[in-house]
Amino acid sequence: MSDTILHVEQVEKTIQGKTILQPISFKLKSGRALALCGGNGAGKSTLIRMIVGLTQTTKGEITLNGMTKKSHKKQYVKSIGYMPDDFQFQSAVTAKETIKFYADLKGVDQQRIDAIIKQVGLTEHLNKSMGAFSKGMRQRMLLAQALLTNPPLIVLDEPTNGLDPYWVKSFGNMILDAKKREQAVVFSTHDLHVAEEIADDIIFLYDGKVISSGPIEKYQKDGLYNTFQHLVLNLT
Numbered sequence: 001m002s003d004t005i006l007h008v009e010q011v012e013k014t015i016q017g018k019t020i021l022q023p024i025s026f027k028l029k030s031g032r033a034l035a036l037c038g039g040n041g042a043g044k045s046t047l048i049r050m051i052v053g054l055t056q057t058t059k060g061e062i063t064l065n066g067m068t069k070k071s072h073k074k075q076y077v078k079s080i081g082y083m084p085d086d087f088q089f090q091s092a093v094t095a096k097e098t099i100k101f102y103a104d105l106k107g108v109d110q111q112r113i114d115a116i117i118k119q120v121g122l123t124e125h126l127n128k129s130m131g132a133f134s135k136g137m138r139q140r141m142l143l144a145q146a147l148l149t150n151p152p153l154i155v156l157d158e159p160t161n162g163l164d165p166y167w168v169k170s171f172g173n174m175i176l177d178a179k180k181r182e183q184a185v186v187f188s189t190h191d192l193h194v195a196e197e198i199a200d201d202i203i204f205l206y207d208g209k210v211i212s213s214g215p216i217e218k219y220q221k222d223g224l225y226n227t228f229q230h231l232v233l234n235l236t
């Protein structure tokens, strides 16, 4: 049985007196993927940004392998591969320079760069400037930098946003491989088919609240789409 890698304990976020995220708690084990599902403004990115340490929690604690961002800043950050939502690359910089920048930051060699770039299908595009990349290509570059070091925790904010069906499938396979390597994954998504394919645990958020959560098996009978529709209909 794998060990818990990520522990989110009574975490809450308030901004300017408004509660963005009500207390949430969960544990995630190595080799498992957790999907954060829910509508626009539900609080998924807010939770993700707290997990990766970009935003502070208002209350509660997040531990990664027993470390908090505060107690072990460098090691905590190094243990996470993070793919943000809506990232603006330097448009004049080439793809080659971009991935090299991340690789140097993370101490990764050329062989690993070549392998990950091949996996995300960008080998032929390395001499293009990032400004000439399509949305899907930018997403694949973001995914590449997040997976560069095989970190114990991968955190992805809307990873399949803008990917064509071929790359959605490839993305799914990359995450399934990461799970086999005992990496843990947290991702937010509006694509509930993707969640059904790769997630082991589900959290549905609505308006800053957890409205349902559990292992994927809990939702097998109705499917995630029907479950989400029913949950929202019962709330509105």
Ligand SMILES: Nc1ncnc2c1ncn2[C@@H]1O[C@H](COP(=O)(O)OP(=O)(O)OP(=O)(O)O)[C@@H](O)[C@H]1O
Residues within 6 Å of the ligand: 015, 020, 038, 039, 040, 041, 042, 043, 044, 045, 046, 047
């Ligand atoms: N810096 C901020 N200041 C004020 N409100 C914020 C801030 N960041 C997020 N919010 C609010 O918090 C709520 C949750 O936003 P969040 O981005 O976490 O949602 P989300 O579930 O990721 O949504 P989406 O699916 O649309 O990306 C929204 O109502 C948003 O307006």
